[in-house]
Amino acid sequence: MNGRTAIIPLSLAALALAGVLAFRPASQPSVAQAVGPELAVYNQGVALVKETRTLPLKAGAQSVVIKDVAAQIDPSSVQIRSLTDPSGLSVIEQNFEYDLVGAERLLSKYVDQPIQVVTKDGSKYAGTLLSSAGDITLRDEKGQIVVVSGAEVRDFSFPKLPEGLITRPSLVWLVQAAKDGSQDVELTYLTGGLSWAANYVLLLAKDGKSVDLDGWVTL
Template identity: 55%
Template sequence: MFRKPILALIILGAIILAGGAFIMITSTPASQAQAQPASLDLTVYNSNIGLVKEIRQFELNTGVNQVVVTDVPSRIIPESVHFRSLDDPDAVVLEQNYEYDIVGSQKLLEKYVDQPIIVITQEGSKHEGTLLSGSDDIIIRKEEGGVDVLKYDQVRQFSFPALPEGLITKPTLKWLVDAAKAGKQDVEIAFLTNGVTWESNYVLVLAQDSSQLDLSGWITLDNRSGATYKDARLKLVAGEINRVQPTPQPRDDYLSLEMAAAPKAPQVEQREFAEYHLYEIPRPVTIKDNQTKQIQFLNAHDVPAEKIFVFDNWSGDFQLTDSGAVQGNVRVKVRFNTGAKGVNAQLPAGVVRMYQPDEDGSPLLIGEDRIDHTPKGEDVTLTVGEAFDLVGERKKTGSKRLGDDAWRESYEITLRNHKEDQDVAIHVVEHLNRWANWEIIHASPQEFSLLNSNTIEWVVHIPAGGEATVSYTVEYTR
């Protein structure tokens, strides 16, 4: 009940002493946070950003208090910080500061200009006097007169009588808080930080006959935010949130790798969140600074799979032949579904590494591909590589202009199967992109599928050691 009269007296004093007078508002000594938060939540997004929410306890006095937290990430986004007392809803944050002037030899010298200093060189000589500059060379005015100029690589040791003001050893958050009541208070602190992100990595093992696969998924969490998060409740958001482009930040080169052991209990709980998908780890997780941690979230067995061969002149490495045709190998793909009869899970974007066992049962790497965020119930098609003994050749056999608003083109695709004991079915994909309106006036084989408004596909069966041909003529009109 005394808060308003006190504020009125301060304002009145400011009016009376206006015109050059100095007013100082004193505050209680700084209230330091406890060593570790009582509660820590970390939500990590795919876009190199994380949301940290902590519950910390402070001893506050009635009136203005200085509150200090030192163990914050060096890549914190200061303007995102939120401070709220859970025990004193009337507490008001008067001022918030983020201090990042970290102590170092260069900073000490810059702050110590015009102060006494002692410098010992590599040869052991002693230079003592007043520091005039420490930005490029070290310039010292000696007590007896004269000036010494030293290069940084000449110096072995600095000696400062005292630490200059304004330097800190860790990034620090400071608040001025006007508390309505005294005592221990639980305070919620939330902020965003750059330098923490996650992605998915998958291991796919394809059966020898390519009819089934096993798929395991790993969350790969990369923390370079400048802080360690101990026993955090970890949530991961899959999806691309819209963000204002941040200022580029430097990244450290050092990286350590920790593989989290996979317990028998469920590793990750999945659920929808807004227009995104959220993964929650049902146990406390410690994420150290400069650490990559992996946690398994998917382990699907005996998933129905299909291996398909695709000849598409828009994808793959094609060479021009002497006849004017383009020639290249047929691409190998693996297709499976994410629905109940498949992996029965939503798949966040990531890299899939594919293996297949050899005759002796040892798995061999057969290819890698990347998938986008894929909801449950969708088909996933992965490119494995190129088939060594399946070759396709595409040649334009005719082209004619039919006036100002029409054009006719003819193509022939020849497919060769060099496998000695295996028949194959090859998907031949053609893109009709000259004009928006088109019509196939001749096709062999006649049966083809429409994949989209300008893409068609044939499925051609070729016996072992055999050859097959696809030909068609298309007319375009404006």
Template identity: 45%
Template sequence: MKRKNVIYVGALLTFILSVTAVQAQKNNVRVTIYNENLALVHEMRELELPKPTGVCSFRDVAAQIDPTSVHFKSLSHPTAVRVLEQNFEYDLVSADRILQRYLDQKVQLATKQGGTISGTLLNAAGNLVLQAEDGTVKILNSSEIVATDLPKLPEGLITRPTLVWLVANDGPAKQRVEVSYLTTGLAWHAEYVGVLDEKDANLSLAGWVSIDNQCGATFPEAQLLLVAGSIHRAEAPRPLPKQMRVMEMAAAAGGFEEKEFFEYHLYTLSRAATLKDRQVKQIELIPASQTPVKKEYTYDGSRDPKKVKVTLRFKNSKENGLGLALPAGKIRLYKPEGEAQVLVGEDFIDHTPRDEELRLNVGDAFDIVGERTVLSTRKAGDRADETEVKIEIRNHKSEAVTVNVLEHFYGDWTIRRETLAVPARGKAEVTYTCFRTW
């Protein structure tokens, strides 16, 4: 008898999941995802609405839904349906939930020792507490229990996060409805991969979008829109839960179309995509394109007395193979070495409009060293002074380099004079006098 009960429950759950999957495929779903752990979900479904009033359910919504943001509308008969009451139900089926529903009722337990214990269930949190027919109370460690026999599945348990409405319906029972809501647990960001050529003159740049779905719902064959930009919210979003994630690389066919939208940029995927719960999906944003770049060396001695920074500079223009509004994200830079590639640096870019310049901080030059020395300082008036500074750059590379020297002073200042000489495999000195007023 126990075996039959287990098979029946398993078959029932399989049937529920199968029906849910078939229904989901027939729904029209649009998911708009923002950078800040927020998404707007639109769904259109065929529902059976009670007449003249009654309760209807809308299953498989996001577990992290904001119930106050839900909007319900009948597309078939907009003026015939009104929502009188709304509830968000998330009392999902689990062993603990089922046992809680059997408090003060008779249950039968099977122990590891092979015996059975019957009684009225008084507590199901942690150790189980049973009262036998003779009035004695037994406290059982849950780890000692191997099976629990219950007469039936309690009513009212929910197998999926569900919106439940009390509606007034003056139209037909079968109607097509649209439901929209905000949810946390969905976020996206851009990531870029750049490969330099042998002479560091060109960069093959490709962009990917990573979508992280931890909202507690799967959206099959959804229309996907991504909003790049920072929107103002009246309340800070909740943090993402720490759950296991599945990484999936989506097919590159059918990429994103980008356009301006309000004060942001909107990226619409030209094909449907399935967003599974607890999954990170990656979709190609821009295909690899050759972009001319300029490598620069910069020394800022007042902030870092020894290091010379290496940067790459290029323009986000159509002429350079780009010209797309680039969403913020991390760029990883590689350079070929034989048949492999070696990571040479990483940087983050902000949201970058088309035709704007990008500067990537690659790292510190190994063979170029800087040194900053203050030679003299004198007062040049009540609110003025003059400072003489020497900058020395030592180049241990096999080729000559040009280093940009940055300087910072407070107040109004000008550089009076400077000298520069750059020998091969040697050193270069810059000596200048700064006149400053305040």
């Protein structure tokens, strides 16, 4: 990539923060802690992100969740390097996951689970969700099958967010660690959706012999 760059530490939470099937061991995935992201923003709307994450690991294979990466990350550009034990940590599999919390996504997660449907005329239907493809198909407490026209649905009611729903852009890694203990890992990747512009203010002194020059970089 060519062009001028602006290298600015910036929290990824401020980014207008797009995969691959996930393998999940039975144990709860570890969640990495972030330290000081750096950005190199290029003229073409592409940015290089580099940050350090701390991974709480156990010896053997395990799943690790890297939360709050950029939503427009290029997963194929991801590079990781253990700063603690470079030869003792390897990534077996990587997935990019980001579930937008909308009705369709929630319904797909709630198949075979109880929900409540409210139609435009105020009628309520409760039961186990069998299908949400077009119309809503439920099995009520008596075992009867109820089909509600999708065009007539006003509201859905879910007991809670389904397990496994990832509401922030995340990388999910299956890693192999040689030993127990936390490791600092350097994470680098490319992302889109960022641009920068430079603006300058030149103030000429009254005697015309000197100037003050201020510059602002806007991301």
